[in-house]
Amino acid sequence: MLKNRKFVAACFLLMMLHLVFMLGSFVAPYGPSAQNRDFSFVPPSTIHFMDATGHFHLRPFVYQWSPRPDSLREYDESHTQLYPIHLFVEGDAYSIGGISLRTHLFGVAPEAQLFLAGTDGFGRDQFSRIVTGGRLSIATGLLATMVSLALGLLIGIVSGFYGGWIDESAMRFAELFLVLPWLYVLLAVRSFLPLHITPTQAFLLLVLVIGTIGWARPARLIRGIVLGAKSRKYVLASRGFGASDWHILVRHILPHTYGVLLTQAALLVPQYILAEVTLSFFGLGLGEPEPSWGSLLANLQHYNVLVSYWWMCAPALPLILVSLGYLRVADVIQERVQSASI
Amino acid sequence: MRYLFTLGIVWLFAALCSAASIPQAPQREEEVQAASNTLGNYGGSLVVAQRSEPKTLNPVIAADAPSREVIGRMMADLIHINRASQHTEPALAKSWTVSKDGRVFTLKLRRGVRFSDGQPFTADDVVFSFQVYLDDKTHSPQRDLLVIGGKPITVQKLDDETVRCTLAQPYAAAERIFDSVAILPRHLLEKPYRDGTFAQAWTLATPPAQIAGLGPFRLKEYTPGQRLVLERNPYYWKVDRTKRRLPYLDQLVFLFLGNEDAQVLRFQSGDTDLVNRVGADNYSLLSKDASTRGYQLFDLGPSLEYNFLVFNLNDLQSKNLSKIATKQPWFNDVRFRQAISLAVDREAIVKLIYAGRGAALWGNVSPSNKYWIDTSIPHPPRSIDKAKELLKSAGFSWRGDRLMDPHGQLVEFSIITSSSNAQRSKMATIIQDDLNKLGMDVHIVPLEFRAMLDRVFQTYDYEVAIMGLGGGDADPTPEMNVWLSSGGTHLWHLGEYKPATAWESQLDQLMQKQMLELNYKRRKRLYDQAQEIISSNVPFVFLATPDILVAAKKNVANFQPAILEPTALWDVEELYLRPVPPASAGSHR
Numbered sequence: 001m002l003k004n005r006k007f008v009a010a011c012f013l014l015m016m017l018h019l020v021f022m023l024g025s026f027v028a029p030y031g032p033s034a035q036n037r038d039f040s041f042v043p044p045s046t047i048h049f050m051d052a053t054g055h056f057h058l059r060p061f062v063y064q065w066s067p068r069p070d071s072l073r074e075y076d077e078s079h080t081q082l083y084p085i086h087l088f089v090e091g092d093a094y095s096i097g098g099i100s101l102r103t104h105l106f107g108v109a110p111e112a113q114l115f116l117a118g119t120d121g122f123g124r125d126q127f128s129r130i131v132t133g134g135r136l137s138i139a140t141g142l143l144a145t146m147v148s149l150a151l152g153l154l155i156g157i158v159s160g161f162y163g164g165w166i167d168e169s170a171m172r173f174a175e176l177f178l179v180l181p182w183l184y185v186l187l188a189v190r191s192f193l194p195l196h197i198t199p200t201q202a203f204l205l206l207v208l209v210i211g212t213i214g215w216a217r218p219a220r221l222i223r224g225i226v227l228g229a230k231s232r233k234y235v236l237a238s239r240g241f242g243a244s245d246w247h248i249l250v251r252h253i254l255p256h257t258y259g260v261l262l263t264q265a266a267l268l269v270p271q272y273i274l275a276e277v278t279l280s281f282f283g284l285g286l287g288e289p290e291p292s293w294g295s296l297l298a299n300l301q302h303y304n305v306l307v308s309y310w311w312m313c314a315p316a317l318p319l320i321l322v323s324l325g326y327l328r329v330a331d332v333i334q335e336r337v338q339s340a341s342i
Numbered sequence: 343m344r345y346l347f348t349l350g351i352v353w354l355f356a357a358l359c360s361a362a363s364i365p366q367a368p369q370r371e372e373e374v375q376a377a378s379n380t381l382g383n384y385g386g387s388l389v390v391a392q393r394s395e396p397k398t399l400n401p402v403i404a405a406d407a408p409s410r411e412v413i414g415r416m417m418a419d420l421i422h423i424n425r426a427s428q429h430t431e432p433a434l435a436k437s438w439t440v441s442k443d444g445r446v447f448t449l450k451l452r453r454g455v456r457f458s459d460g461q462p463f464t465a466d467d468v469v470f471s472f473q474v475y476l477d478d479k480t481h482s483p484q485r486d487l488l489v490i491g492g493k494p495i496t497v498q499k500l501d502d503e504t505v506r507c508t509l510a511q512p513y514a515a516a517e518r519i520f521d522s523v524a525i526l527p528r529h530l531l532e533k534p535y536r537d538g539t540f541a542q543a544w545t546l547a548t549p550p551a552q553i554a555g556l557g558p559f560r561l562k563e564y565t566p567g568q569r570l571v572l573e574r575n576p577y578y579w580k581v582d583r584t585k586r587r588l589p590y591l592d593q594l595v596f597l598f599l600g601n602e603d604a605q606v607l608r609f610q611s612g613d614t615d616l617v618n619r620v621g622a623d624n625y626s627l628l629s630k631d632a633s634t635r636g637y638q639l640f641d642l643g644p645s646l647e648y649n650f651l652v653f654n655l656n657d658l659q660s661k662n663l664s665k666i667a668t669k670q671p672w673f674n675d676v677r678f679r680q681a682i683s684l685a686v687d688r689e690a691i692v693k694l695i696y697a698g699r700g701a702a703l704w705g706n707v708s709p710s711n712k713y714w715i716d717t718s719i720p721h722p723p724r725s726i727d728k729a730k731e732l733l734k735s736a737g738f739s740w741r742g743d744r745l746m747d748p749h750g751q752l753v754e755f756s757i758i759t760s761s762s763n764a765q766r767s768k769m770a771t772i773i774q775d776d777l778n779k780l781g782m783d784v785h786i787v788p789l790e791f792r793a794m795l796d797r798v799f800q801t802y803d804y805e806v807a808i809m810g811l812g813g814g815d816a817d818p819t820p821e822m823n824v825w826l827s828s829g830g831t832h833l834w835h836l837g838e839y840k841p842a843t844a845w846e847s848q849l850d851q852l853m854q855k856q857m858l859e860l861n862y863k864r865r866k867r868l869y870d871q872a873q874e875i876i877s878s879n880v881p882f883v884f885l886a887t888p889d890i891l892v893a894a895k896k897n898v899a900n901f902q903p904a905i906l907e908p909t910a911l912w913d914v915e916e917l918y919l920r921p922v923p924p925a926s927a928g929s930h931r
Contacts, residue, residue, distance in 0.1 A: 035775050037690045072626055072697050121694055122771060283761055288771045288786045302764065303603035304623040 010328035017322055021134035025094035028128030029107040029114050033289035034092060036113065036123030039065060041073045041309050044118045044126075052079040059084045064112040083112040118311035120299060124289075130315050133291035138322065140207055140292075141273035145265055147211025148272075149218055152264070153257065156222025157249065161230060171223065177216035183278060185213060202286045210275045218264045222257050229256045259337030266330035270323035277319065293319050365576045365587045372454035373436060374581045379900045381582055382918030387571075387593030388898065390911065391605040391614045395598045396570065399553060399561065400544040401524035402474055402482045411618075411908050412596055415572055416458070417524035418556035418579075420449055420468065421517050425904035425912035428713070428816045430517040434463070434525055434556060434579070444512035444860050451503045456577035457527045458560035459551070465499040470528040470535075472497040472507075480540055484522045486830075487819070495519075514857055514865055515819040527554045546570075558589040558915035570596045580915055590918035594911075609893060610635075615919075616894035616901075618910045621765070622697035625891040636896035642905050644701040644710040645890045647813035649766060650882035651686075651757070651773065653679065655835045655842075656802040666805055669755055672747060673806075677736040679880040684722060684729040685776045691886045695768045699891060703884040705877045706824070710905055711816050716870040719877045726779050733780065745781030754783035755805040758797065761788035766808045769885055773808075798833060808885075809833065813907065818856060818869050825853050825872065834881045845879045897922050 020027050045062045061084040063077035089107035093100060108114045116127035159170035189209050229235060235252050243251075273293075279285045280294025281301075288295075296315040300306050364384050368374045396409035401417050404410050422433035432438075435449035455463040475482050476494045488495050493510035500506055509516060530552060534543040544553055550561040556579065559572035572594040580588045597614060599605050606624045609617045620628065625639065632639055653673035654666060672678045688702035701708065704722075707715040722728075737748035745753040757773065759766045770786040777784045789797070797804045811831060814820040823829040827841040827850050841847035849872055856868035876882075892903040892910050897920040903910045 033775065035772075037687070037694060037772075040694050121768065122775075123694075283788055287788075288767075288774065302623065303606060304627045308627065 004332055006328060007332040010325045010332075013321065014325040014329065017134075017318065017325065018138065020131060021138050021318075023096065023105075024132040024135040025096060026101070026103070027105050028125070028131040029089075029091060029104050029116075030125040030128045031092035031094065032124065032129045032132040032291050034124060034128075036119065036125075038067065039075075039113065039115075039119050039123040040121050042075050042113075042115055042119045042123070043309075044311050045113070045115045046077070047085070048082070051082055057082075057084070061085060062108060062112065062114055065115075081112075083108040083114075085114065117314040118309070120296075120312065121305075126296075126311060126314060129291040129296055130293070130318060133293050133296055133315065134318055134322075136203065136286065136290070137273050137276050137293045137319075140203070140210065140276040141269045143207045144211035144214070144272040144275070145268040147207060148214040148268055149261055149265060151212065151215035152218030153222055153261065155215065156219040157226050157253070157257075159219070160223035160226030161245070161249065161253070163227075167223070171220065174216035174219050177213065178220075180213070182213050182275075187279075187282065187284060199286050199290050206276060206279065206285060210272050210279075214268060214272070218260070218268075221260050221264065225256050225260060226253055229253045259333065259340065263330050263333045263337060266326050266333060270326040273319070273322060365574060365578075368581055368585065368587055369454060372579070373452045374579050374585075374587075375432070375436075375452070376585070377580055377582055377588060377916050379582070379913075379916045381584060381586075382590040382900060382916065383921070384586075384590050384918075385592055386590075386919035387595050388591050388616070388914070388917060388919065389595045389597060389614045390616055390618065391599045391608060392596045393598075393600065393602075393605075395567065396546065396596075398545055399548065400541075401526070401555075402480055402484075403541060405483045407907075408596075408598075411911065412570060412572070413524070414557070414908055415559045415594060415911060415914055416553070416555040416557040416561065416575075419521050419523055419525065420451075421520035423518055423521045423815065423906070425906040425908075426902060428906065430521070434468075435520070438517075440516075444516070445509045447507040447509075447516065448500070449505050449507065451505065452579060453503055455556065455579045457529075457554040457556060458575040458577060459527070459530075459554035460577060461527060461529050461554065463525070463527075463556060464502050465505050466502075467525055467528045468505050469497050469499050470532060471523060471526045474526060474531070474535055474540065475523055477535075479538070486823075487519050487522055490516075512858055512860055514859055515817045518815065518817055518819065525556055530554055559594050562593070568598060570598075572596075578915065582916070589915035591914070594914060612895075615898055616892065616910055618892060618908070620891045620893050622695075622699040622888065622891065625699065625893070626697055628893050638894050638896055638898070638901065640890075640892040640894075640903050641699060642710075642890040642892065642903060642909075644708045644887045645813055645905055646708045646711055646816060646887075647810050648703050648706055648708065648882075648887055649769065649808065649810040649885045650703075651682070651885065652798075652807050652809060652833045652882050654802060654804055654806065655881075657835070657837070658802060661802055663803060666803070668751070669805055672753065675736050676879055677732045678738075679883065681729040681732040681736075681780065682777065683880050683883045684725050684732065685780050686773055686883060686885065687724050687776050688886055689724070690772055691769055694772065695765050696886065696888045699889040700886050701889075702886050705873050705884060706812065706821065706882070707873060708812070708887050713816060714818060714866065714869060716873040718870070719873055729780055740781055743781050744783070752783065753781065754785075756785040756787050757806045757808060758787045758789050758794055758804045759808045760791040760794050762791050763810075765888070766810065770808055773885075799836065802836075807833075815906065818853075822853055822857065825849055825876065843879075845875050849875050896920075 042065050047060045047062060049060055050056055061082040063079055063082060065075040066078040068074040068076050085106055085108055087106050088103055090102050091104045091107055093102050095101065115125050117130060118126050120126055155170050159167040230253060235248055238248055238252060276285060276292060277294035277297065280292045281298045283298065285292050285294055293315045299312050305312050392408050392411065394408050396412045397406050398404050398409050399413055401413045404413055419433050420435040421430050421438065424431045434452055434455065436452045438447055438449040440447055451465060451468065457463055472495065474480055475484055476488055490509045490513045491511035496508045498506045531540070531543060534540050546564055550563065553561050558575055558578050560575045562571040562573040564570045574589055574592055578588055582588060599608055602621055602624060605614070605617050606620065606628065608614050628637055629639055655670060655673055658667045692698060692700045692702055705716065705719045709715060733745065738753065739746050747753055757770050759770045761767065767788055774784040774786055794807070798807055798809070811824060823831045826832065827838040827846050832838065835842055841850055852868050852872040856865050856872065859865040859868060890905045890909055894901050894910070899918050899920045900916045902913065904912055906912070
């Protein structure tokens with residue numbers, strides 16, 4: 001598996017992206033909700049090595065944006081002073097895992113701003129929002145996948161192993177879930193929930209709602225595997241020696257499901273990230289000012305933003321990368337599972 | 343040579359078209375009204391975008407803006423408010439006299455006027471119209487305006503051309519209320535009215551022949567979900583300076599296009615001739631190619647509407663909303679409200695949300711309402727420090743950087759906004775950030791518009807809301823409903839039987855008094871005092887008002903949009919389409 005270069009590249013990319021997004025507040029030069037009201041819709045800062053007089057600098061630097069007089073949302077670089085980009089600078093306070101920190105991975109002197117992906121209408125740094133928003137979107141995807149797989153595994157094993165009316169009812173129930181138009185269900189469920197909830201509650205709800213909707217597919221797959229495995233000779237032999245159901249499940253049957261679980265995980269994560277994006281796009285995710293990729297992309301619903309400020313499309317890029325990464329990984333695992341089972 | 347030939351064809355075609363559509367000249371016995379604008383040429387159809395379909399074509403029960411915009415082009419009134427000058431002018435009543443006590447209006451009607459189906463217009467139609475509007479059973483939204491001093495206006499026919507209207511008490515804006523009453527054709531509507539089916543009369547399914555009015559246009563056809571076409575009323579009672587009958591346009595077409603972005607897109611693609619109200623962002627988008635694509639753009643200055651924060655001070659005892667009730671002591675403290683007002687960055691709202699095309703507000707009267715604004719109302723600059731001092735004096739304190747109330751409860755509340763109104767949602771984001779600087783935890787809850795109104799007006803299940811009001815008329819009359827403690831949009835405390843506070847009862851008295859005062863200066867003084875009470879007691883934290891922005895194609899002539907509704911179409915009878923020179927018409931494509 002490790003010889004597959006595309007797979008290694010995809011894994012590496014995913015690991016990097018996850019690292020960046022998990023350390024979101026550290027990588028982001030600013031707080032995601034810090035507004036710079038004089039800098040609304042500033043284009044991305046240009047990173048220079050060559051200054052206005054033609055001198056080369058080894059350390060990259062930026063110029064400060066200044067609003068063009070008598071214009072609206074048009075900015076020029078003011079070449080009076082250059083601001084080198086430093087590593088490990090002090091900035092807005094944030095906390096990772098309960099530890100309060102002020103150090104950011106990179107940044108410029110506080111008089112100037114480094115907007116790697118421009119700013120939104122409130123002058124909030126788009127790059128910082130994408131990075132911190134990614135943490136939310138990806139965490140939703142991962143946790144919801146775990147919820148789905150846990151549910152799917154439980155129901156799949158129980159119905160495959162015990163069969164009978166349990167199997168019948170569980171599978172009919174699963175079919176019901178499979179034909180549900182999940183987007184509308186999500187919208188409906190979200191609108192039933194109370195309005196006034198804290199961001200943490202909203203996040204957990206999002207995870208639960210998305211996670212509980214997608215269990216049916218893994219459950220059916222796992223049921224099939226359990227059905228096949230439980231009639232194998234070594235399982236029958238083990239039963240003949242008086243092994244308990246639990247022993248047979250854990251020792252002989254569960255290992256068969258790992259491949260399917262992994263493939264399903266790699267498929268579900270990007271799907272659930274997209275689900276979160278969709279919900280937030282329709283304003284049903286976390287409220288302002290908490291960013292997520294969906295709420296960032298929702299800016300593009302406005303015609304003038306779509307045609308005037310191209311950098312507002314930037315959140316789509318990591319979304320595409322993460323999705324492609326996961327799908328590549330899923331492909332490879334699938335191939336391997338199939339070749340192993342033949 | 344070929345070019346000349348094309349030009350000739352176009353001219354010939356234009357001449358044929360206009361020759362075919364010139365309406366009949368007015369008869370001698372017809373008392374027409376002459377307009378003073380530039381002379382236009384006949385023909386063409388003007389295509390206008392609308393957000394949604396009208397719900398009804400019945401002028402008495404129409405409450406939504408799309409219905410009223412369409413109906414307004416098909417109907418006329420006795421005395422009209424000129425949307426440009428904001429003063430009243432003769433319409434179907436060619437003149438009127440007022441008794442000394444200001445209670446009796448004697449109106450002389452125009453002679454020889456016909457409805458758009460050719461039937462004559464008489465005093466009977468006027469009496470019938472008022473009867474319908476004032477009937478409790480028709481549930482007209484205009485009815486409240488016609489009830490003065492607790493008694494409905496009485497309308498009496500003196501002869502075929504004269505009616506007398508009697509008010510129970512003198513009323514400052516008496517002439518203006520005639521503007522809201524469309525004169526109905528008795529010959530068409532009396533039967534449904536007598537049968538008790540008036541509410542079902544004149545729906546969108548009614549055949550055009552059964553609908554008639556006195557406005558410049560009449561219904562031609564309606565395609566559900568797509569368009570509604572009005573055609574020239576051949577009997578319209580206004581003429582231009584050379585006595586040619588108005589309107590100039592053959593047709594007025596309303597397209598139902600949905601939200602503003604869709605309207606702007608269709609305007610850019612040339613499908614519509616004007617956009618009635620553009621947001622500031624789309625306006626700057628259009629202004630970028632105004633000269634190359636031939637648009638005329640109008641920034642008419644701040645509108646008359648006001649956006650504001652309102653705190654829920656309703657009586658919650660009968661409701662099961664104890665959590666909100668624990669926050670009401672904060673909202674009830676004027677210092678808390680003042681602190682919020684001081685902390686809100688109105689300049690940022692105007693700059694970031696209205697792209698600079700708007701005005702910050704500290705009171706309910708817009709700066710463009712020069713006739714009524716009290717210019718002495720203070721505009722305290724934004725100050726977080728002063729706001730904190732006010733909170734401190736009201737017993738609030740800080741734990742870390744979070745604000746605590748005098749009982750040690752964290753100051754935390756949610757603001758509801760309408761999710762369909764992007765501008766108000768953005769205001770909420772700015773206010774959230776501003777109030778965070780005071781240590782308040784603010785959540786924004788976007789709600790579907792209907793659901794939000796339900797919470798504000800019915801269930802009272804909200805803490806703070808962002809809303810907008812006003813814009814109907816420059817006169818203080820429509821404001822009565824907001825500021826009287828018994829008013830239907832007295833939003834912060836609905837259904838008060840008697841004013842809850844001393845300043846509210848003072849405000850009640852001032853508003854009542856100014857309605858009875860006929861002298862402008864004295865009335866203005868009273869209304870000024872009312873504005874001062876409003877601004878110092880902050881029942882609403884006033885935020886900002888957007889400019890009225892209108893875009894039209896260059897060939898729409900006589901175009902003079904006004905800040906009063908219906909912004910662009912108020913003088914539609916005088917609009918005409920300048921023929922596009924063939925050469926430049928080519929360059930548009």
